[in-house]
Amino acid sequence: MSEAPETPPFSTVDINNDTREEEDLFASAVQEVSLDPEVNGAREGLEKATLNDPPAITPDLSSPIMEEIATERANNIIVTVTEPQKIGEGMSSYVAYRVLTKTNMPIFSKHEFAVLRRFSDFLGLHEKLTEKYLRSGRIIPPAPEKSIVGTTKLKMTSTPSTETANGSSPSGVQSQFVERRRAALERFLNRVAQHPVLCIDPDFRQFLESEAELPKATSTMALSGAGMLRLFNKVGETVNKITYRMDESDPWFEERSARMEALEACLRRLYGACEALAGERRELAARTHDAARAAAALSGADPHAPLSRALSHLADLHEKIEHLRVEQSNTDFYVLTEHIKDYLGLIGAIKDVFHERVKVFQNWQHAQMQLTKRRENKAKAELANRPEKIEQASNEIIEWESKVERGQQEFDTISRVIKKEVERWEETRIAELRTTVLRYLEDHVHHQAQSIRYWDAFLPEARAIK
Numbered sequence: 129m130s131e132a133p134e135t136p137p138f139s140t141v142d143i144n145n146d147t148r149e150e151e152d153l154f155a156s157a158v159q160e161v162s163l164d165p166e167v168n169g170a171r172e173g174l175e176k177a178t179l180n181d182p183p184a185i186t187p188d189l190s191s192p193i194m195e196e197i198a199t200e201r202a203n204n205i206i207v208t209v210t211e212p213q214k215i216g217e218g219m220s221s222y223v224a225y226r227v228l229t230k231t232n233m234p235i236f237s238k239h240e241f242a243v244l245r246r247f248s249d250f251l252g253l254h255e256k257l258t259e260k261y262l263r264s265g266r267i268i269p270p271a272p273e274k275s276i277v278g279t280t281k282l283k284m285t286s287t288p289s290t291e292t293a294n295g296s297s298p299s300g301v302q303s304q305f306v307e308r309r310r311a312a313l314e315r316f317l318n319r320v321a322q323h324p325v326l327c328i329d330p331d332f333r334q335f336l337e338s339e340a341e342l343p344k345a346t347s348t349m350a351l352s353g354a355g356m357l358r359l360f361n362k363v364g365e366t367v368n369k370i371t372y373r374m375d376e377s378d379p380w381f382e383e384r385s386a387r388m389e390a391l392e393a394c395l396r397r398l399y400g401a402c403e404a405l406a407g408e409r410r411e412l413a414a415r416t417h418d419a420a421r422a423a424a425a426l427s428g429a430d431p432h433a434p435l436s437r438a439l440s441h442l443a444d445l446h447e448k449i450e451h452l453r454v455e456q457s458n459t460d461f462y463v464l465t466e467h468i469k470d471y472l473g474l475i476g477a478i479k480d481v482f483h484e485r486v487k488v489f490q491n492w493q494h495a496q497m498q499l500t501k502r503r504e505n506k507a508k509a510e511l512a513n514r515p516e517k518i519e520q521a522s523n524e525i526i527e528w529e530s531k532v533e534r535g536q537q538e539f540d541t542i543s544r545v546i547k548k549e550v551e552r553w554e555e556t557r558i559a560e561l562r563t564t565v566l567r568y569l570e571d572h573v574h575h576q577a578q579s580i581r582y583w584d585a586f587l588p589e590a591r592a593i594k
Contacts (some may be wrong), residue, residue: 205231265545269319270473406460413453420446492535
């Protein structure tokens, strides 16, 4: 059974095809972050911005006033990840991506700049942001997961990039793997860029601006010692999430937690269905390719000239329908399925920050228990009339009272920040989903209309058979 020729994922090469001369909605399909209203707003802001903004002093992120100002500030920054290219050969090779940034934010040294970054650099940035901001209640946008199987297959291929000079795909499976990762990396950077606090982080600015190669993030390697330690810690975190249940006193968190669980379950079912739909559509394209080849062979074998000509046109028609169905499959996958996967990652990030709040609560309660224990020790020492123990217990009580106070302040702070973060996310998710669904339906309406035009053009050939 013959297979349909692989069609490369959406790229800038795809947008000028003959099936969509008037307007190509696929042109932004791989840049799903452009569906974010915040990014669209930033894009408009960039067009109106002047290029002579005065330089600004690097803000103090630890300042509560600066934090409040940053929370309300709109960000004018757009990041594009493009030109994935394989560097090196064999297991020592890696894929590097060109990161283009446009901004009018005075905190950056220029308004446009480009750097080359490898996949581990993105993971290293995500790790740094998590270490610095997760504890304070910030939702860290998810970075793509490291795939050992996919990375190994990519390293063993001799293809330097996802496309050849004429725009064809040398390896459909691997080009899809690289394109999915490229689009996910772009979404990650733009979500960080649109976050009012993360976007002014020094590590993020260095990632976007520094032309020098960043220090290799060895801790992100899946098979490294740090990677194994991180795996064990993740297992421990999972056990803690399952075994510990906080007595929630805030109905807001109780309601949001239940909502996130229900939303995640629904999105997982939808993701599975959409992924299966994209696969079935690609399989249908392969069967259409078989039909085209069979019709072509039959047209050459049939001696009846009108019928042979009609069969030849039918073979051409099926080839066009095949490519159209591959495009439909790509729309299913890159426009809708990947968007749903991105939301699952964001919900996971929200659940992580909720769990961080639980850990802060645990630390606070531990300090409270230790304070109670020290007070009991002091009472026992007073009953036993042991001045040295009384003095020691008094000092410990002062120390643990301070820890209890800090624990309560930290818990109150992280609760307040999480509420702001989740409310900010909820403000944009409905508009994002609406835009995505409209884009998805618009693309499929165009595909169906094009399919009808193909069949209408074939009808005269069919009627000419006598």
